[in-house]
Amino acid sequence: MGLSYVSQAFMELQGRMIETTGKLKQVQNxxxxxxxxxxxxxxxxxxxxxxxxxxxTYKSIGMRFVLEPKSILVNEQEQKLKDSETAITSLQTSKEYLEKQLAEIENNLRELFEQDPGLAHQIMSMSVM
Known part of the structure; x- marks a missing residue:
């Protein structure tokens, strides 16, 4: 296994890990x-x-307040609550998917290191240069 193949595989996995971690943080936010x-x-x-x-009851619209019947405000808040719950469910699914991808990348890195025990030393020496 040559340094170029190992380096290329490591760099690809490292890039995927950085990208996936970024996406995961975004979903968490x-x-x-x-x-x-x-x-x-x-x-x-x-x-x-x-x-x-x-x-x-009054509804805030920008810097103004508009008189609205209580029933309209209740309906709007109920809809916001439902929309938030739906979005959270969808985002949780995305989060779980990204966490699985991250675990897979970590597993691939572990396998790469197991295939070539000298890889860690080579990577460390490359990053110091």
């Missing part, structure tokens, strides 16, 4: 954002449900 949206919608719904039906 999106999940956190959707969890925050879900919590906001839930808390807003809890407050709205405590109000009498004839209470004047």
């Amino acid at each position: 999106q999940i956190r954002g959707k969890e925050a949206d879900k919590k906001r919608a839930f808390l807003t719904l809890e407050e709205l449900r405590q109000l009498p039906e004839d209470t004047n």
